[in-house]
Amino acid sequence: MEFITEMLSNQAGIMLIVIIVLALGFDYINGFHDAANSIATIVTTRVLTPFQAVLWAAAFNFVAYFISLYIIGEFKIGNTIAKSVNIDFINLEVILSGLVAAIIWNLITWKLGIPSSSSHTLIGGFIGAAVAHAGGFAPGGTDVIVYEKVIPIFLFIFGAPFLGMVLAYFITVAIMWVCRKMNHHKCEVWFKRLQLVSSALFSLGHGGNDAQKVMGIIGAAVIYYHMNVDLDAAYMAEGADTFALFVEHWWWVPLASFIFIGLGTLSGGWKIVKTMGSKITKVTPLEGVAAETAGAVALYVTEHLGIPVSTTHTITGSIIGVGVTKRISAVRWGVTINLLWAWVLTIPVSAIIAMIVYYLVSLFL
Known part of the structure; x- marks a missing residue:
């Protein structure tokens, strides 16, 4: 409580609180925007009702907290996000923008029913605001973007769905x-389970x-605040490892991040469920199992590598892979091409919006 009071006593502290609230708000929006990723196939195959599906998905969103921690x-992934921009060009206005x-x-994409990437939206916004703050991509010969962190993220725009x-x-x-000689009805029952x-x-x-992506953004803001406002040099060392920072001092941030993404998932995103579950290709319970399992494996691999990928891109690629096993024409390629355009445009459009927001913020702060 004393720490909160101290933060409220100065403008930077108030801004840090606003950033944390906005980050958790983004986490919530991420949850209902990306709910379709987890539940689209299980709803369209009628294994669960929409409410049962979001409750199921939200519960396991939160369970992931204990797996990550213990x-x-x-x-x-939190470390990668926090370090995607050179620390010299990060301040609270950049993170806020x-x-x-x-x-x-x-x-915007949720309203239009476009399954774009919340991950790439966040990264694009962070980079765009930092570039606006720096006044260009390489002022004084120093790169604003940490390319060894960002290039793999760009490559996996297509690598994750592939x-x-x-x-x-x-x-x-x-x-x-394996199931070619089995009774069709029994297979259907088993695959629904x-x-x-x-x-x-x-x-x-x-x-x-x-959830880790939001933690990375909050981590960057916390480190900046302690190093530049209350001049706590200890955070320079601890900030090198987001896990240590949160476990030692800000333990409630990971917990809140996983809670808010779970709550967002509970809210659902029904327009995107329709796109993911039926517009790309028709999905049976067997195919739903294959798509979700493939998507899960791809996410676990990239999480192990520390590469923030889009769950939206990953499951979309998995659904396309399932459709191709029937025939090439089983995939509605017109819908798929529209999704690809949304994927490609997300980072640059988010960056441009962030630049505009940064210039507006700079007028008042």
Whole structure:
């Protein structure tokens, strides 16, 4: 309580509180924007009702907190996000502007029913605001963007859905071969049950992947505040590891991040559910299991590598991979091409919005 009172006594502290509130708000929006990723196939195959599906997904979003904290024991994705911009060009105005831009783009794409990436929206906003603050991409010969962190993120705009597609294709083919002599009705019953497991696995990956992105942004803001406002040099060392920073001092931030993404998932995102569950290709329970399992594996691999990827891109690629096993024409490629355009445009559009927001913020702060 004393710490909160201290923060409220100065403008930077108030701004840090605003950033944390906005970040958790973005986390919530991320949850209902990306709810479709976890529940689209399980709803369209009628394994669960929409309410049961979001409750199921939200529960496993939150369970991912305990896995990250006690089993994995690190927040690699949070570290990557926090370090995607050179620390010399980060301040509270940059972080605030990036968050506002990310929220704006997420709400626009949600309203239009476009399954864009919340991850890339956040990264684009962060980079765009930092570039605006620096006055260009390389002032004084120093790069604003930390390319070794950002380039893998750009590559996985296409790498994550491709990985999901390939995995889903081979998983579907393997399942169909194993089940080729089994009774169709019995298979259908079993795969409806298995879809509960596969959607839970995907929701774990979604929670573990996406909640950490918000933690990374909050981590960057906390480190800046302590190093530049109350001049606590200890945070320079601790800030090198987001996990240590949060476990030692800000333990409630990871907990709140996972809670808010779970609450957001509970709110659902029904327009995107329709796009993901039926507009790309028709999905059966067997195919739902294959798509969700492939998506979950892809998320676990990229989380292990510390690369923030889009759960939206990953599951979309997995659904396409399932569709291709039937025939190429089973995938509605017109819808898919529109999604690809949204994916490509997300980072630059978010960056431009963030630049505009930063200039507006700079007029008043």
